[in-house]
Amino acid sequence: MNFTRTLFPLSMLLLSGCVVGPDYQKPETALPAKFSESKASSAGDVALNPWWESFRDKRLNSLVHQGLAENLTVQQALERITAAEANVVIAGAGGLPSIGASADGNVGGQDGSYLRRTTGNDHSESKSMTAGVSASWLLDFFGQYRRSKEAANASLDAAYDDVGVARLAYLSDLVSSYVNARYYQEALALNRKNLESRRETLKLTNEIKEAGAASSLDVLQTEGLVNQTLADLPALETGFHQAANHIATLLGVPASTITSSLTKGSAQPMPRYSTKTGIPADLIRNRPDIRAAERRLQAATAQIGVAESQLYPSIELGGSIGVARNFNAVSGSLSSWSFGPSLSLPIFNGGALKAQVKMARSEAEQQYLSWKSTVLNAVEEVENAQTALIRDGQTVAALRKVVQSYEQTLSLARESYRGGASTILDVLDAERNVASARLSLAAAIRQLARDYVALNVAVGGGAEIGSATVASK
Numbered sequence: 001m002n003f004t005r006t007l008f009p010l011s012m013l014l015l016s017g018c019v020v021g022p023d024y025q026k027p028e029t030a031l032p033a034k035f036s037e038s039k040a041s042s043a044g045d046v047a048l049n050p051w052w053e054s055f056r057d058k059r060l061n062s063l064v065h066q067g068l069a070e071n072l073t074v075q076q077a078l079e080r081i082t083a084a085e086a087n088v089v090i091a092g093a094g095g096l097p098s099i100g101a102s103a104d105g106n107v108g109g110q111d112g113s114y115l116r117r118t119t120g121n122d123h124s125e126s127k128s129m130t131a132g133v134s135a136s137w138l139l140d141f142f143g144q145y146r147r148s149k150e151a152a153n154a155s156l157d158a159a160y161d162d163v164g165v166a167r168l169a170y171l172s173d174l175v176s177s178y179v180n181a182r183y184y185q186e187a188l189a190l191n192r193k194n195l196e197s198r199r200e201t202l203k204l205t206n207e208i209k210e211a212g213a214a215s216s217l218d219v220l221q222t223e224g225l226v227n228q229t230l231a232d233l234p235a236l237e238t239g240f241h242q243a244a245n246h247i248a249t250l251l252g253v254p255a256s257t258i259t260s261s262l263t264k265g266s267a268q269p270m271p272r273y274s275t276k277t278g279i280p281a282d283l284i285r286n287r288p289d290i291r292a293a294e295r296r297l298q299a300a301t302a303q304i305g306v307a308e309s310q311l312y313p314s315i316e317l318g319g320s321i322g323v324a325r326n327f328n329a330v331s332g333s334l335s336s337w338s339f340g341p342s343l344s345l346p347i348f349n350g351g352a353l354k355a356q357v358k359m360a361r362s363e364a365e366q367q368y369l370s371w372k373s374t375v376l377n378a379v380e381e382v383e384n385a386q387t388a389l390i391r392d393g394q395t396v397a398a399l400r401k402v403v404q405s406y407e408q409t410l411s412l413a414r415e416s417y418r419g420g421a422s423t424i425l426d427v428l429d430a431e432r433n434v435a436s437a438r439l440s441l442a443a444a445i446r447q448l449a450r451d452y453v454a455l456n457v458a459v460g461g462g463a464e465i466g467s468a469t470v471a472s473k
Contacts, residue, residue: 019143020312021305024150024298029372031280031379037386043278046286047164047464051456052175055269055449059262060178063247067174068167068466070252077159077166084152084159091152095145103131134320142312147305154302158295164288164463172457174250176450178269181243183446185265187439188236194435195229197410201427202226204414218424225428229435268445271452277386277459283378286460290378293371300364307360310353313345378458385455392448399441406433 034040052064068074106127140146202222208214244262245255284290321337346353410430416422456462 018141019146019305020308021143021147022301024301027294027297027368027371029375031375034279035277035379035383035386037383037390038277040279041276043276043282043286043459046276046278046282046459046461049456049461050465051275051461052171052453054271054273054452056272057178057266057269059266060175060269063178063251063258064171064174065466067170067251071166071170071174071250072252074163074166074170075252077163080162081156081159084156088149088152088156091145091148094148095140099133101131101133104129131323139315139317141315142309143305144309144314147302147309151299151302151306154295154299158292158299161288161292161295164460165292167466168288168457168460168463170250171462172453174247175269175453177243177246177250179446179449179453181240181247181262182266182268183442184236184240184243186268186442186445188233188240189265190435190438190442191229191232191236194431194438195226195233197434198222198226198229198431201414201424201431204418205424208417213420214424221424221428225431268442269449270445271449275386275389275452275455275459275461277382277455280379280382283382283460284375286463287374287378288460288463290371290374293367293374297364297367297371300360300367304357304360304364307353307357310356311346316342316344381458382455385451385458388451389448389455392444392451395444396441396448399437399444403434403437403441406430406437410434 053061106129202219205214205218205222209216209219240262241256241259244259247262248255248257248259251258278286284294317339320339321335323335410427410433413422413427413430417424417427
């Protein structure tokens with residue numbers, strides 16, 4: 001008997017430290033030492049880097065900071081943190097004792113002619129009340145609730161990182177939409193400038209026709225180019241309004257709310273600083289989507305332990321105390337209590353429990369593959385954006401020279417046409433070239449800005465700016 005009394009508490013102590021399932025190991029994947037077009041030097045922590053300020057656009061800066069607090073997608077991600085925090089409490093509550101209380105009262109009576117004949121009483125009534133307290137505690141010998149809480153905490157961390165993912169998506173969308181809006185304004189301004197130039201050419205052609213040196217065909221061709229320029233304006237105006245409306249939606253206000261404030265044109269955003277891309281390994285630390293994928297892998301790994309714990313016996317300690325009182329004169333009160341363990345042992349379940357373990361392991365493997373895919377996609381995004389950004393700069397520089405050359409050509413063509421040394425076709429061709437080159441330059445500047453945005457988002461820049469939850473992580 002003494003041996004049993006000693007062995008049982010010892011066995012309970014040993015089992016209490018037993019947690020089934022694999023312990024989480026940080027995933028690894030082979031990455032290059034550097035990106036193909038940058039140096040092998042770490043960029044450090046870029047989560048608080050306000051990279052959009054490189055555009056030196058006060059209006060853009062104001063919109064970004066306004067939307068960080070108002071964007072509905074970011075707010076949804078923040079709200080999911082609240083749900084994840086509640087899930088941690090739920091997961092931890094399973095391993096704690098549960099206590100409940102109950103009470104009820106009854107009043108009963110009987111009457112009727114039959115009772116009067118048999119009992120001699122006109123009325124019979126009884127009153128009773130019962131109350132009780134019960135408690136139960138499922139002993140977590142194999143770590144079911146500890147693994148559940150581990151999974152819930154990992155999911156909570158993923159929810160925090162999902163806020164960073166939403167914030168990066170917001171920054172990318174807002175800044176790109178602002179770049180688009182300013183592009184359409186620039187394109188409109190250029191087309192109006194081209195329209196003015198072509199009307200000047202039309203006036204010149206009419207003057208030369210009146211002098212007898214030009215034909216009606218020359219006038220019609222010039223008018224056609226004027227009308228074509230007028231036809232291009234509505235589409236550009238539509239593009240501006242759509243970009244402005246989307247910015248309003250991103251700020252959490254109705255469409256067209258901020259259109260009037262953007263109507264006053266501004267120069268196209270051009271980045272003034274280069275972006276430090278760092279090394280591929282930096283992405284695992286700086287990209288919130290990679291961190292979130294790793295946290296989900298950790299949660300899935302913990303769920304393996306939850307599934308495996310179902311294969312083992314479970315012991316629940318339970319007890320209750322009850323009091324019953326009948327208010328009849330003959331009856332008194334009665335109290336009762338009970339306490340003891342109950343054992344649940346899985347014996348035959350058709351292989352369902354083992355299948356659940358297999359499913360949990362498969363889910364963890366899927367999460368690992370998802371993490372690895374996220375890492376490789378991040379590396380690709382940085383490589384693509386960096387390659388594009390470098391070549392965008394070369395394109396912009398070349399197109400600036402093209403515009404200068406065509407503007408000089410147009411000036412010479414007009415002088416030559418006035419002097420009768422060339423035809424109106426030479427002037428019209430020169431005008432088309434100038435207009436096309438100017439618009440190509442504006443489009444190249446827009447693409448340069450968009451790729452600058454893409455590169456900074458790809459390295460995780462600014463993911464935690466404006467976050468009120470960073471300190472609580």
